[in-house]
Each structure stands twice: as C-alpha cells, then as structure tokens.
Amino acid sequence: MSSEGSESTERALTSRLRLAVVRLNRRLRAQRSNASITLTQLSALSCLYKSGPLSPGELAAREGVQPPSMTRVIAALEELGYLSRSPHPSDGRQAIVALTDAGRTYIDADITAREAWLDRRLAELDDREREILARAVEIIDRMAGNAN
Template sequence: MAAASGGDEAEQQSSLASRLRLAVVRLNRRLRAQRVGTDLSLTQVAALSTLHQHGAMTPGKLAAHEGVQPPSMTRVIAALEAVGYVERTPHPTDGRQAIVTITDAGLAYVHESISVREAWLDRRLHELSGEEREVLDRAATIIQRMAGNS
C-alpha cells in the first residue's frame, strides 16, 4: 500500500512539473507577443535584453549567453547596430575583439518593451481575485528561488 501512495506522489509531482512547465512556457509566449512594433526579431530582442541586463560584452560572450553560433550573433549585432540600438567599440586589451554596448536608443527600446509587457500583465493580474494575486505573489518568490535568481 505504501508503494502505491509513493507512486501517486511521484505521479502528482510529474503532473505538477508538466503543468508548471507548460504554464510558464505559455505565459512567456504571451508576454513575448506583447512586442513594441515588429521591427526586431525575437533573437535581436533577446540579445538587446541581455546587454541591458548584463552590460557590455564581446560578441562571443553574447553568442554563448544566447546559445547561438558566433556567426549568427554577428548578424544580430549588425542588424541592431544598423538601427542604432548597439555600438561596437574596440576591446581595451585584445585588438582582435570588440565590445558590444547598448545605446541610449536601444535602452529606450528595452524600457518601452518592458513597459508594454508589464502593462499587459498588470491588466491580466487585475482580472484575478485578491486571493489569486496573493497566491501568484508567493509562487513568483518560489519560482525565482527555483530559477536561482534570489
């Protein structure tokens, strides 16, 4: 009998893991759909956001962070540079490298994008009951801890 309840617990955990994964993926997809214009690809937006969050870095480090090949990141950087959202400057100690930095225009784009997404999410949160918002507040803390962000 104890083995059966242990199996039920494992099944419930698996079900929770699956439901949570799907919920996070779907919410992320909906948030990503709340974009400022459609002038940038999702890869370009992700690279710009990484530069905003982590600061200036080499193209190779940015490619590694985004999980793309360096030639792909070179194209992304070129596109972002063409619209004035990033700039490349020589690396201070390695003449073969460059440093990619977000510009004021790129920073404004990121802030506007964040604003649009948070406004969408805020509207959705206001559709919930106070009790549901409290549950999500606690869940956000737990999810941050699981993700290693606190």
C-alpha cells in the first residue's frame, strides 16, 4: 500500500474510533440511574469514589477545572448530602471532602445501571467479538494512559 493510502487508512481509523467512542459514551451517559446531578458533579463524585478524600484544590486539579468552579460543585453536592467536608489534618486553611454514604450509594447505582446496559449489549455478541473487544480494551486503556 502506498504511503498516501496508508495515511488515508489511518485517518479513517482515527475518525471511526473517535466517533465510536463518542457514541458509546453518549449511550452510557443515557443509562444514568438518576439524572438529579450534572455530569460535572457526577465526575467529581466519581473522582472521590476512585481516589478517596481530597482537598478541594486536589479535586479541582484532578478534574481539570478552576478551584472556584469546584467550590460551587462541592457546595451543591454537599447540599444534596453526597459529600462532606472535614478539617484538613495538617493545614487549618483547607478542608478535606469525602463521599458520604448517600454519595457512595448514588455512584454505586450509577455504575450498576451503566454496566447492566453494557452487559446486555455484550451478551448480543459472539465469543470471538467479545475476545476482540477484550483485546481492544487493553489497547484503549494503554492509549488513554498516555497523556499527549
């Protein structure tokens, strides 16, 4: 295959992969068990679910938002009872935010709903297709881990 043909094939793969990931993400978001919070709030809760308690600044940095924006997100989630603040153990000027039991329950229900939908879609595939997807997951995880 010529260099030009190879580049065209690569661009087509890039486009197809991007669109497939966007569509899958959209379908997974549509499976939310309870849409009472925004996607930004859900992302912050998910970060705390994975990482454990963090300072508001650490949470903002991990989520890639400015601290004032995260302050509003935290306030809204605290008002809903999904997270709590406690004093920072070594810095009296800061606080630590953590999921409450209600916040953990919310995230657990959200994960369960999305994974149930995905389980149903995977059940429609044959063994070979599931094997291919298992290999693709490893590759996509590796790609996502390289921040460039």
